Amino acid sequence: MQCSARRRALRGLALATGLVASLAAARAEELAVEVVNASEPTLCAETDNVYLKFVSAAARRFRIEAVHPAYIGTVVADRAAPDLRHCDMSADPAYPAKPRRVTLFESEEWQLVGHVFPSFWRPNAVPVRIGERTESGLHLLQLWTRFQERAEEVLAFYPADGYWRARPLPPAHLRWTAYGSSFLVGPVEMSGRPLVDIRAIAFDPASRSFHLAFARGGGATLRLESLDQERIVLDVSLDAPIAAERPFAALRSMYVTDVNADVAQLAWRPKEGKGWRQAPVMTFDRASAVEVWAGRSLPSRHNLSAPDMVFGPFRAGP
Numbered sequence: 081m082q083c084s085a086r087r088r089a090l091r092g093l094a095l096a097t098g099l100v101a102s103l104a105a106a107r108a109e110e111l112a113v114e115v116v117n118a119s120e121p122t123l124c125a126e127t128d129n130v131y132l133k134f135v136s137a138a139a140r141r142f143r144i145e146a147v148h149p150a151y152i153g154t155v156v157a158d159r160a161a162p163d164l165r166h167c168d169m170s171a172d173p174a175y176p177a178k179p180r181r182v183t184l185f186e187s188e189e190w191q192l193v194g195h196v197f198p199s200f201w202r203p204n205a206v207p208v209r210i211g212e213r214t215e216s217g218l219h220l221l222q223l224w225t226r227f228q229e230r231a232e233e234v235l236a237f238y239p240a241d242g243y244w245r246a247r248p249l250p251p252a253h254l255r256w257t258a259y260g261s262s263f264l265v266g267p268v269e270m271s272g273r274p275l276v277d278i279r280a281i282a283f284d285p286a287s288r289s290f291h292l293a294f295a296r297g298g299g300a301t302l303r304l305e306s307l308d309q310e311r312i313v314l315d316v317s318l319d320a321p322i323a324a325e326r327p328f329a330a331l332r333s334m335y336v337t338d339v340n341a342d343v344a345q346l347a348w349r350p351k352e353g354k355g356w357r358q359a360p361v362m363t364f365d366r367a368s369a370v371e372v373w374a375g376r377s378l379p380s381r382h383n384l385s386a387p388d389m390v391f392g393p394f395r396a397g398p
Contacts, residue, residue, distance in 0.1 A: 110370040111394040112351040113139055116327075117364045123166035123336060125382055128262065130333035130343050130361055131274060132374065134391060137324040140317060141395040144263060144302075144329075146246040146387035147311040151379055153251070158384045160258050163340075173272070174199040177217065185210050185285050189226050192283060194218040202275075206239035209282045221281075223288075225307065230255075234312055235304065237290070242266060242276025243332065244302075247387050249309045260342040260386025261333035261374065265302060265316055266294050268327040298322070311387075317398065331374055331389060335361055340382050343389070347373040370394055 113136035122129040176199045185192040194208065197219045205217040223235040227249050236245040236259065245259045266276035277295035284291070288304040298320050305313040322328040333343040338360075347358040348369035357367070361374070375388025 109395055109397065110351060110392075111136065111139055111396045112368045112370050113328075113392075113394050114324075114366065115348060115369050115372055116366045117346075117361070119335070119362060121362065122334075124168075125163040125165070125334060125336050125340055126167050126169075128273070128332040128334060130261075130331065130335050132331040132333075132346070132372075133268065133327040134329040134372075134394075135324055135327050136321070136394065138321055138396040139328050139394050140321060140398055142316050142329070142392050143305070143390075144246070144265075144314045144316060145311050145390040146248060147375075147390060148248055148251060148257070148309075149376055149385075149388050152257075152385065153253070154379070155254060155385050158256075158258055159381060160383065163382060173201045175201070175203040177219070182215060182218075184208065184213070184215060184221075185283065187285065190285060190288070191224040191231070192285075193222045193224065195220040195222070200240055201272075202240040204240040204277075206278050207280050208239060209280070210285070221283075223304070225249075234307060239278055239281055241273075242278050242292075246312050246314065248312045249307060251309050254385065257385040257387070258383040260383050261331055261389050263389065263391075264327075264330040264332065265300050266292060266318075266328070267296050267298075267322050268330045269296075274330055274332065321396075329391065331391070333361075333374065333389075334382070336382075338376075338378050339380055341376060341380050342383055342386055343374045344376045344378065344380070345374075349392075 113134050116133040118131040120129050177196050179198050180196045182194045184194050200219045207214050207216045221237040222233050224231045224233050242264050243262045245262050250257045264276050268274050279295045280293040282291045290302045293299045300318045303315045305315040335341040338344045343361050346361050346364050347356045348367050349356050349371040351370045371392035373390050
């Protein structure tokens with residue numbers, strides 16, 4: 081029995097040693113990218129004034145997670161109606177279109193739906209391909225899944241300007257949670273506001289992947305890696321690194337005050353750092369980081385149930 085116990089102990093030690101080695105190897109592969117804050121103050125709660133840029137000429141792989149906020153268990157009711165106080169959007173461009181809704185793909189578990197709005201701020205008509213079928217001119221793509229006998233929207237994408245939103249499945253005590261921050265993947269440029277110019281999109285239902293072909297060349301694939309009542313995880317791979325003159329990804333969000341915001345705090349993990357660092361979103365300047373969290377520690381009057389966002393770890397390999 082002593083020999084058997086000794087063997088079990090040795091096996092446990094070997095497993096622990098192997099785990100530590102694997103973690104060390106994974107940490108060694110992590111890539112530090114430049115995180116640059118270009119946010120501006122605003123009084124309008126419907127303006128994306130938070131702008132966080134991720135810059136690296138080597139980044140090829142990273143994860144994006146939308147995670148329920150730490151206080152989600154305390155949420156009883158949410159406010160999702162637009163707050164247009166102090167907002168003047170009269171000068172926003174609006175290109176008219178004929179509204180329509182189309183189901184692009186449907187299975188027992190998943191559904192991809194496209195929408196055309198009465199107007200949109202950009203006129204781009206981006207083709208969306210699923211198998212042999214192609215639709216063009218869609219303003220919004222929604223990915224839905226079946227969960228507990230209901231349809232849940234978990235991912236939204238705007239092809240004309242490259243904006244994404246993601247959210248986990250709702251927790252057990254809530255039937256619905258809000259979208260919050262948006263994110264961009266690809267060579268980010270400015271044309272009135274930050275955007276990614278997309279030439280074409282292909283959706284693969286089998287792998288739950290979107291492949292983006294960029295107007296400036298190259299592309300990226302976003303794969304829905306996992307989804308549950310805590311988080312949604314997207315695995316992102318770039319076909320080639322994006323030159324450091326343009327961000328390869330960005331966070332877009334809203335901040336008026338700590339209790340009227342979709343993002344109020346940032347935390348980042350430096351490479352080889354012993355711990356996370358944290359700062360208010362409007363005072364953060366820039367940092368080198370392998371992973372970034374953007375969220376709230378105080379409940380907000382705006383989209384209280386909206387998820388926190390996590391970017392990284394970043395890697396250089398394909």
